[in-house]
Amino acid sequence: MSTTKPKVARASTRSATAGTPTKQSPPSGISVTEAQELAFYRQMVLVRRFEERAARAYTEAKVGGYCHLNLGEEATVAGLTAALEAGDYLYTNYREHGYALARGIAPGRLMAELYGRQDGVSRGWGGSMHMFDVEARFMGGYGIVGGQVPLATGTALAIDYRGGAEAVVCLMGDGTTNIGAFHESLNIAALWNLPIVYVVNNNGLGMGTTVEQSSAEPELYKRAASYRMASARVDGNDPAAVYEAMRVALASARNGKPYLLETMTGRMKGHSVVDPARYRSREEAEALKAADPIAAYAVRLHEHGVLTDDLIAQVDAEAMSTVADAVAFADASPHPDVSTLFDYTYATPVPNDSRRLPGEALYPAAPRPVLSEVSA
Numbered sequence: 179m180s181t182t183k184p185k186v187a188r189a190s191t192r193s194a195t196a197g198t199p200t201k202q203s204p205p206s207g208i209s210v211t212e213a214q215e216l217a218f219y220r221q222m223v224l225v226r227r228f229e230e231r232a233a234r235a236y237t238e239a240k241v242g243g244y245c246h247l248n249l250g251e252e253a254t255v256a257g258l259t260a261a262l263e264a265g266d267y268l269y270t271n272y273r274e275h276g277y278a279l280a281r282g283i284a285p286g287r288l289m290a291e292l293y294g295r296q297d298g299v300s301r302g303w304g305g306s307m308h309m310f311d312v313e314a315r316f317m318g319g320y321g322i323v324g325g326q327v328p329l330a331t332g333t334a335l336a337i338d339y340r341g342g343a344e345a346v347v348c349l350m351g352d353g354t355t356n357i358g359a360f361h362e363s364l365n366i367a368a369l370w371n372l373p374i375v376y377v378v379n380n381n382g383l384g385m386g387t388t389v390e391q392s393s394a395e396p397e398l399y400k401r402a403a404s405y406r407m408a409s410a411r412v413d414g415n416d417p418a419a420v421y422e423a424m425r426v427a428l429a430s431a432r433n434g435k436p437y438l439l440e441t442m443t444g445r446m447k448g449h450s451v452v453d454p455a456r457y458r459s460r461e462e463a464e465a466l467k468a469a470d471p472i473a474a475y476a477v478r479l480h481e482h483g484v485l486t487d488d489l490i491a492q493v494d495a496e497a498m499s500t501v502a503d504a505v506a507f508a509d510a511s512p513h514p515d516v517s518t519l520f521d522y523t524y525a526t527p528v529p530n531d532s533r534r535l536p537g538e539a540l541y542p543a544a545p546r547p548v549l550s551e552v553s554a
């Protein structure tokens with residue numbers, strides 16, 4: 179993977195006006211092969227089994243801190259990541275395990291990260307929300323809503339300066355489109371023709387707040403129009419549709435026209451593993467279960483002769499075995515030594531960075547005045 183690829187000829191330059199009219203229709207002519215469909219299915223099942231196991235590990239107190247799952251989002255994970263080139267950069271929010279898996283990071287390293295162990299992808303210091311692997315160009319994992327959006331935009335600017343052919347994909351949730359940095363970033367990306375695709379995964383909720391309650395324009399892809407940026411909305415439960423839409427979006431971005439893609443999904447469980455989602459009606463929960471993207475895709479592939487009952491069982495068994503191996507790897511990995519706590523906080527040491535360990539005082543205790551000096 180090189181960062182010094184020859185500069186691609188972009189359709190527009192920084193001084194040009196970016197953007198094409200916004201459209202709602204997904205790209206036409208979905209044409210993935212049967213092998214690709216099967217690969218999508220395998221990927222989706224692996225994400226599902228990994229996330230279910232992560233939730234269980236949480237209840238076993240193997241995993242601490244926050245933990246947000248991609249359950250219900252598997253089709254978007256599979257379609258989006260399949261469209262990326264090896265050199266492309268992916269930024270996500272804290273709901274990222276599935277994307278990290280699909281980006282090719284070993285499941286054991288991801289599970290070990292959840293377990294806070296030394297062999298974790300962020301050496302055990304990041305946890306669920308802060309998985310990072312520069313070799314896989316998986317750039318995290320951010321806990322601050324919208325925190326990744328300016329960083330991803332800056333990465334696209336760096337690619338542009340260097341004349342690289344890579345693109346950046348910046349994933350976020352629907353709730354993130356109300357953060358100021360979202361608007362600032364889209365504005366700059368459009369003005370400067372940056373090679374970036376913003377993907378808004380619309381799962382209908384930001385924690386317990388619906389899109390309709392929080393967004394004056396709930397059709398989120400339309401927000402791109404404010405920046406004359408091309409955009410589309412796609413069925414996020416259909417991996418082939420997401421894949422095709424991403425290919426269109428990435429081709430646009432590589433050509434100097436940033437793009438906003440809205441993927442429509444549903445969050446099958448609570449916001450995080452500790453959220454019982456009581457704000458959701460029983461009907462809503464049942465509708466989500468009925469719309470399970472994996473079950474629906476299995477039916478479709480079965481009808482098309484791509485999947486058989488035996489193959490469905492085999493794919494499931496393989497995923498279960500991969501996840502069991504990941505758990506064994508995580509369990510066997512040692513806890514990181516506390517002395518390494520600050521080793522990965524900054525790329526280069528920062529002079530005024532306190533090197534305290536937990537429990538140490540922030541400043542050295544001030545010398546206590548001697549009574550005789552005070553009264554003198």
Ligand SMILES: Cc1ncc(C[n+]2csc(CCOP(=O)(O)OP(=O)(O)O)c2C)c(N)n1
Pocket residue numbers: 271273321322323324350351352353354355381383384385449
């Ligand atoms: C700046 C900031 N504000 C609030 C929060 C608390 N918070 C965490 S997740 C979340 C909802 C985000 O929803 P969305 O962007 O739709 O992502 P989803 O969880 O649905 O994937 C909020 C408000 C936060 N982490 N950061």
Ligand SMILES: [Mg+2]
Pocket residue numbers: 351352353379380381382383384385
């Ligand atoms: Mg959301």
